[in-house]
Amino acid sequence: MIDEKQISEIVRSVLDSANIHTSCGGNCKCKSKRGVFESMTEALEAVQKAYTQYRQYTLEQREHIIAKIRELTLNEAEEMAKLGVEETGMGRVTDKIIKHQLVANKTPGTEDLEPRVFTGDRGMTLVEMAPYGVIGSITPSTNPSETVICNSIGMLAAGNGVVFNPHPNAKKIANYAVDLVNRAILEAGGPENLVVSVVNPTMDSSKEMMESPIVKMLVATGGPGVVRTLLSSGKKAIGAGAGNPPVIVDNTADIAKAAKDIVAGASFDNNLPCIAEKECFVFSDVADQLIRNMCDNGAYLLRGDQVNKLRDIALMEKNGKYQIQKDWVGRDAGKFLKELGIDADPRLIICETDANHPFVQVEMMMPILPIVRVKDIDEAITLAVAAEHGNRHSAHIHSKNIDNLTKFARAVETTIFVKNAPSYAGIGAGGEGYTTFTIAGPTGEGLTAAHSFTRARRCVMVDGLHIV
Numbered sequence: 001m002i003d004e005k006q007i008s009e010i011v012r013s014v015l016d017s018a019n020i021h022t023s024c025g026g027n028c029k030c031k032s033k034r035g036v037f038e039s040m041t042e043a044l045e046a047v048q049k050a051y052t053q054y055r056q057y058t059l060e061q062r063e064h065i066i067a068k069i070r071e072l073t074l075n076e077a078e079e080m081a082k083l084g085v086e087e088t089g090m091g092r093v094t095d096k097i098i099k100h101q102l103v104a105n106k107t108p109g110t111e112d113l114e115p116r117v118f119t120g121d122r123g124m125t126l127v128e129m130a131p132y133g134v135i136g137s138i139t140p141s142t143n144p145s146e147t148v149i150c151n152s153i154g155m156l157a158a159g160n161g162v163v164f165n166p167h168p169n170a171k172k173i174a175n176y177a178v179d180l181v182n183r184a185i186l187e188a189g190g191p192e193n194l195v196v197s198v199v200n201p202t203m204d205s206s207k208e209m210m211e212s213p214i215v216k217m218l219v220a221t222g223g224p225g226v227v228r229t230l231l232s233s234g235k236k237a238i239g240a241g242a243g244n245p246p247v248i249v250d251n252t253a254d255i256a257k258a259a260k261d262i263v264a265g266a267s268f269d270n271n272l273p274c275i276a277e278k279e280c281f282v283f284s285d286v287a288d289q290l291i292r293n294m295c296d297n298g299a300y301l302l303r304g305d306q307v308n309k310l311r312d313i314a315l316m317e318k319n320g321k322y323q324i325q326k327d328w329v330g331r332d333a334g335k336f337l338k339e340l341g342i343d344a345d346p347r348l349i350i351c352e353t354d355a356n357h358p359f360v361q362v363e364m365m366m367p368i369l370p371i372v373r374v375k376d377i378d379e380a381i382t383l384a385v386a387a388e389h390g391n392r393h394s395a396h397i398h399s400k401n402i403d404n405l406t407k408f409a410r411a412v413e414t415t416i417f418v419k420n421a422p423s424y425a426g427i428g429a430g431g432e433g434y435t436t437f438t439i440a441g442p443t444g445e446g447l448t449a450a451h452s453f454t455r456a457r458r459c460v461m462v463d464g465l466h467i468v
């Protein structure tokens, strides 16, 4: 005879294996969320235990786990895209599906860990990339599950365990991703709780994570506040901070293509990505042509007084400075227009402004692109560099003039610089190179991958193993 409790356990296990969460439909803090703990203390203890076991795993076993994470991410990309938009109210489902596919397909695994070897008369010295240990990772609301999965792949490939403290406004979708990663690890024969999180992330849980002796490295993906906090932690820290990417269009560019590419990049996931074009500087003699072509490719041109009305919806003034209205971040362009009494649903709103307009200067993460006319490349570069605010994050240009391309790249000094393509080519979507959702400008790792989450260890053999 089996009792009621045993029956319910069997039912739960069958539903779990089919990925049907019994009490939440995959969208709450139900028991079947693997790796998600009520308290940070429990989460830290669990990941420490799992990491100790994981240290014994071979590279082949790590790669097996990563392959499973890729598979489940592709299978559940649509589900995560929908949950992300539902919980945060930000972004577009179709674009979020692409972001998850990009993470699954183009985030490097163990192949990224390249050893170095020195050989000579005195033998051989080997430098290998070893795990850091347990890594504490703080993730944003703008790419919540994408960042959890991308960081997990890189950090696990490097042999680490991971504890996440996700953005509170995106905790359900981030924890869905933590659960997915744990399901993949278990299916691939790995230890439980190698990647953990908390049901309710707070500043207190973040502080406990940062101060725990269990955590050996910290990674922050977000705005300037969190990067500053991490850098003063006294631990090895990787900071992936804010951007405000300008795009320049000169009069040698293929204007029709530039217009199409800029609308595609600036409207992607409603401008949430930190790399997305956020203000445009165009040579005056091609400005009308660019704007006309943008309108032919899904942009809506706002004029006159409507621009200031839009400013008052998207931003608020405090002590003479403009700040974003957080409730409007990542909303559809059609929602802004509806507020202005306009019945249209374009991918992007464009408008002409001067270079000091808050639309140019503030990182808004909304599908609104200000366009500033400039007389030549020097004026374009001066204004674009000023608008980037020294973040050294991303900048883009459409031009066939090698001198202009080179001059801007040198002046702006960004981690990502895309020429003649939508901004997302910079993270491997339609461009060469791998993907990451943690772009570490402030601390200089650049586009992070497995190698970023390692310690270099040197092993020296004197007068041996040198064979020539």
Ligand code: NAD
Pocket: 138, 139, 140, 141, 142, 143, 165, 166, 167, 168, 203, 206, 221, 222, 223, 224, 225, 226, 229, 240, 241, 242, 243, 273, 274, 363, 437, 438, 439, 440, 441
């Ligand atoms: P946010 O800065 O509000 O939050 C990011 C994370 O940091 C969250 O988990 C939040 O809870 C935490 N946090 C914020 N302040 C903190 C503090 N003082 N101490 C500890 N934790 C803190 O950012 P967001 O709105 O979620 O994301 C958008 C921002 O992140 C934009 O500025 C964007 O450019 C940036 N971003 C950068 C990258 C990158 O790779 N460089 C990627 C995505 C987003």
